[in-house]
Amino acid sequence: MHHHHTLTDNLKFPAESRINVAFFAVAILGILLSAIGYIVDTQQFYFSYLTSFSFVASISLACLFFVMLQHVTGSKYSVVMRRIPETFASNIYVLAILFIPILFGMEYLYEWVREEKIAADPLVQHKLPYLNEPFFLIRNIIYFVVWSFLGYRLYQNSVDMDNQGDIAELNRKQKVLSAPGILLFGFTVAFASFDWLMSMDSHWFSTMFGVYFFAMSFQVFFAILILVSLYLRKNDMLSNTIRIPHYNDIGKLLFGFTVFYAYIAFSQFFLIYYANIPEATLWFKYRLDGNWAYMTYIIFAGRFAVPFILLLSKKAKANLKLLGGISVMLVVLHFIEFFWIVQPILQKSELGVHWLDFATLLGLSGLLLGLFFTKFKQADMVPKNDPYIQESLNKH
Amino acid sequence: MSTTNKKLHCILAEFENPAVLIKAAEKTNKAGYKKYDAYSPFPIHGMDDAMGLKESKLGWIVLFHALIGFSGGLALQIYTQVIAYPLNISGKPLLNLPNFVPVTFELTILLAAFGTFFGMFFLNNLPKFYNPLFNSERFEKVTDDGFFIGIEAEDGLFSEEKTAKFLEDAGAVYIEKVYED
Numbered sequence: 049m050h051h052h053h054t055l056t057d058n059l060k061f062p063a064e065s066r067i068n069v070a071f072f073a074v075a076i077l078g079i080l081l082s083a084i085g086y087i088v089d090t091q092q093f094y095f096s097y098l099t100s101f102s103f104v105a106s107i108s109l110a111c112l113f114f115v116m117l118q119h120v121t122g123s124k125y126s127v128v129m130r131r132i133p134e135t136f137a138s139n140i141y142v143l144a145i146l147f148i149p150i151l152f153g154m155e156y157l158y159e160w161v162r163e164e165k166i167a168a169d170p171l172v173q174h175k176l177p178y179l180n181e182p183f184f185l186i187r188n189i190i191y192f193v194v195w196s197f198l199g200y201r202l203y204q205n206s207v208d209m210d211n212q213g214d215i216a217e218l219n220r221k222q223k224v225l226s227a228p229g230i231l232l233f234g235f236t237v238a239f240a241s242f243d244w245l246m247s248m249d250s251h252w253f254s255t256m257f258g259v260y261f262f263a264m265s266f267q268v269f270f271a272i273l274i275l276v277s278l279y280l281r282k283n284d285m286l287s288n289t290i291r292i293p294h295y296n297d298i299g300k301l302l303f304g305f306t307v308f309y310a311y312i313a314f315s316q317f318f319l320i321y322y323a324n325i326p327e328a329t330l331w332f333k334y335r336l337d338g339n340w341a342y343m344t345y346i347i348f349a350g351r352f353a354v355p356f357i358l359l360l361s362k363k364a365k366a367n368l369k370l371l372g373g374i375s376v377m378l379v380v381l382h383f384i385e386f387f388w389i390v391q392p393i394l395q396k397s398e399l400g401v402h403w404l405d406f407a408t409l410l411g412l413s414g415l416l417l418g419l420f421f422t423k424f425k426q427a428d429m430v431p432k433n434d435p436y437i438q439e440s441l442n443k444h
Numbered sequence: 445m446s447t448t449n450k451k452l453h454c455i456l457a458e459f460e461n462p463a464v465l466i467k468a469a470e471k472t473n474k475a476g477y478k479k480y481d482a483y484s485p486f487p488i489h490g491m492d493d494a495m496g497l498k499e500s501k502l503g504w505i506v507l508f509h510a511l512i513g514f515s516g517g518l519a520l521q522i523y524t525q526v527i528a529y530p531l532n533i534s535g536k537p538l539l540n541l542p543n544f545v546p547v548t549f550e551l552t553i554l555l556a557a558f559g560t561f562f563g564m565f566f567l568n569n570l571p572k573f574y575n576p577l578f579n580s581e582r583f584e585k586v587t588d589d590g591f592f593i594g595i596e597a598e599d600g601l602f603s604e605e606k607t608a609k610f611l612e613d614a615g616a617v618y619i620e621k622v623y624e625d
Contacts, residue, residue, distance in 0.1 A: 322543070362499075
């Protein structure tokens with residue numbers, strides 16, 4: 049019964065692998081197409097860009113949260129997989145650069161910056177102390193400084209451990225960083241979601257929107273973790289390190305946070321629907337009108353009903369093929385849900401997909417993955433000197 | 445005190461540690477014994493496989509109850525709000541599935557919890573106020589540092605000498621015959 053596992057796998061991502069270059073090529077293609085799109089249809093470009101930006105940002109932010117959570121709780125099971133979210137989170141500073149185009153497109157994206165809208169709308173006037181360009185800029189600078197710092201430090205401390213730093217001291221630092229980090233994360237992510245997405249409809253507000261954004265992101269985080277791990281496994285990397293018991297744990301969490309997502313998303317809808325206050329219900333009315341309604345039902349089925357039923361049994365949560373399939377579906381639907389949040393503002397009654405949606409998605413997700421694999425190559429794929437590595441390896 | 449007129453319940457064997465216990469349980473299972481159990485102060489990972497236990501049926505019991513709660517909750521609301529007492533509430537349709545979600549959800553969870561709780565009792569033969577094993581003083585160690593296997597006399601393969609010998613060979617440090625009442 050006592051299997052003692054040791055790190056027998058090669059911990060270096062193969063240097064000859066060109067996967068990061070391949071993703072960068074996809075990114076360049078996407079960015080070039082997006083640039084053409086910007087000239088052809090500037091407004092559509094900004095809406096598509098915000099959709100894709102939210103998609104990549106939410107994934108990176110969920111990774112940051114997961115890393116901090118592991119340190120705060122002193123989790124052991126996840127150590128062998130932790131370098132994956134650490135690496136994603138370390139690249140958050142790039143999101144700050146990717147956010148700059150949105151600042152230039154505010155005129156298109158946010159009605160509360162348009163003079164004629166402000167003049168004609170008392171509700172928007174009332175919200176001006178918060179919704180104004182300088183304050184928006186200051187807030188976003190704060191968000192990105194906080195996230196970039198946390199992501200970078202947590203990664204750097206972890207890599208320093210690999211290189212035989214003072215393990216106990218570095219581990220203490222990780223905890224000291226993560227505890228206030230989680231608090232800051234809660235506020236910054238909630239307000240970022242209000243600023244980026246909720247404020248597009250300047251009349252609408254939902255106090256749950258921050259949690260909703262987080263619930264979406266954290267569900268899809270587990271899907272991303274599973275997919276990256278499966279990619280490594282398929283290429284004979286870390287097969288004896290990230291084993292079935294680890295997938296089983298992540299599968300359970302994926303299931304749990306699928307329910308959490310549904311609970312939050314439905315609660316947000318339900319309270320607004322039940323209370324029936326016009327400026328709150330309108331947001332959902334657009335999304336239940338015309339063919340937008342189909343997308344609403346697809347999101348409900350794909351992000352909750354189908355994965356819930358498929359993952360219900362104990363065996364399913366350790367079935368790699370099933371976990372992989374569900375993860376792909378969830379990642380696709382995560383993008384679709386951002387599309388569903390952002391684009392009805394532009395095309396209120398008829399759902400239409402523009403090629404720019406795909407161009408910006410290719411550009412930004414190609415960049416996200418290209419940067420991820422570039423960094424993943426540079427350090428060991430497992431925090432090999434983490435104080436809990438042995439417990440994590442022995443997981444059964 | 446004569447023990448000859450008492451009915452033998454089982455042969456109880458104590459083992460030194462969980463590792464020996466799990467090996468002994470595996471041997472007992474392979475030898476073909478059916479009516480036996482392993483006792484330890486804490487759950488031992490891998491014991492289910494060693495004893496050849498099938499997966500618990502509890503999951504199916506819970507699912508069944510959850511489905512009753514789900515359909516019962518829906519049926520209750522559809523009957524009361526659409527058929528029996530159709531009231532117009534802020535102009536919303538009578539058959540209003542979003543409105544039915546909280547009660548349906550609660551009843552699903554409630555019945556699933558009942559199914560889990562009572563199903564666990566049922567599968568574990570609980571409540572059980574008396575077990576012949578309590579006649580063994582040595583067995584009290586099972587809540588502290590004792591690791592036991594008991595093979596019941598009712599087992600088809602059971603024979604007083606052979607079973608005792610078998611357990612001894614499996615590494616038992618102490619063997620006791622436990623009688624009923």
